[in-house]
Amino acid sequence: MARRSMAVSIIRRLEAFTMTTQTATQTDPSKAGPSFDSRALRDAFGSFATGVTIVTTAGPDGVDIGLTANSFSSVSLDPPMVLWSLARTSLNMDAFRNNGHFAVHILSADQESLSSRFASKGIDRFEGLTLDRGPDGVPLLPDCMARFTCKLAYQYEGGDHVIFVGEIVDFGHSARKPLVFHGGRYGMLLAKQAVAAVESAEEFSNLSSDDLLYQVSNAYLRTRQSVIEKLESRQWKAEEYAVLSIIGREDGLCMPEIVARSEKVRGQGISAAIVQQLITRGLLEEVDASDGRVAVRLTADGRHAVLELIAIRKSSEADVQGKLDPSEVQLLKHLLARLDA
Structure with a gap:
């Protein structure tokens, strides 16, 4: 009963607002x-x-x-009601005024393109979409974070918008993360993490678990350790992995260039002995560079080895990222790229 009274109270306030606005305009338009x-x-x-x-x-x-x-809001639980508003100038005003039902779809973080599609003009917004149908033929979009099918209950004048209040007749929801809009831009929700006091590694003993350097370093070490363990299980050395990864990205490098790239990525160089071992194993071969120096490039067996190493790295990344959903992984990569810019 209390919930129903709350809903009635909200509706009455909307009615009072509408009547007050209309009366003020009719009484003295100059005010x-x-x-x-x-x-x-x-x-x-x-x-x-x-x-x-x-x-x-x-x-x-x-x-x-x-x-x-993005004008959607819940109104009450008992009766279950929601509201949203539409600009008076919208070409779709008559459709929403005259149909007895509408549906509200709350978008998930991976549905930004769908949001942009339904905000665009001059296109068939439903083209290629698989739809369900609700009462009065209302189209229902799949795979949203939540969806409310509503019976149109009230319409109120709200300045340059019309406020539609609907009583929910059906709904569904999932555990996906929501698409967020703020300051004219899309975003995603990132839950605030509680700060736990943990014992840092010796080299980071003066850092807390809330420090960025600690978190980035810890994530890197965990990922790298996972890669190293998988490499060792397949009889690969970390230095061999480094050389083949570097040359797999830039074939035909000379030894000083390999060392420089290794120092940038690993913080330490690569010995000429490791490169020679890979040549002996038939994974690399020496070629003449354009400047007269000797360079190395992958052989056919070397390219096959690089593919194996890529699979190992991807498998290790998947293990480390297991607690993140795809949208969080994309956000993490985006933020790290901005730090490196």
Whole structure:
């Protein structure tokens, strides 16, 4: 009963707001509200981070209608109700006013392209999508973080927008991470981690687990150790892996160039003896460089070995990244690339 009263209270406040706005305008149109810079006000609104939704309905003659919106909000649990708003100037206004149902889809972090599609003009937004159908033919998009099928309950005038309130008749949700919109840009939610006091390695003894250097170094060491263990299980040395990886990216390098690239990646150089061992094993061969120096390049067996090493590295990365979902892995790579820029 308390939840139902809360919903009724919210609806009454919307009704009161609508009536007050209309009355003020009818009584004295000259008494307009305060004048703000529209761009600054839009930026201020954008400081509130929101999720991203696609709202759909069926228009006249069964035409599918859908658009991206971040004005969605829950209203109450009992009765289960949600609301969203649509600009009065929208060409889709009549479709949402006249259909008795609509659906709200909360997008997951990997659905940014879908959001952009439904925010674009002049295209068939539903082309190629596999759809389910709700009441009154409402198109339902698959694979969203959450989806609410709603019966249109109320419509309210809200300034330059119309507020639609719907009673939920069906819903579903998943454990995916949400797509986030803030300051005019898409983002993703990253849960704040609790800081735990842990004993650092000796070389990082003056760092806490919350320090960036500790976290990056620890992640690197864990990943590298996983690679080394898999290499050793297949009778590979870390130095051999380093040489073949370097030449696999840039074939035909001279020894000083191999050493320089190794120092950049590993923090230490490669001995000429390791390169000679790989030549003896038939994985590398010597060739004349254009400047008269001797360079080395991969043989056919060497290229096969590089593919094996890539598989080992990918397997090790998958082990280390096991606790992350794909969107978090992409975010991690993006942030590390920015640090290196």
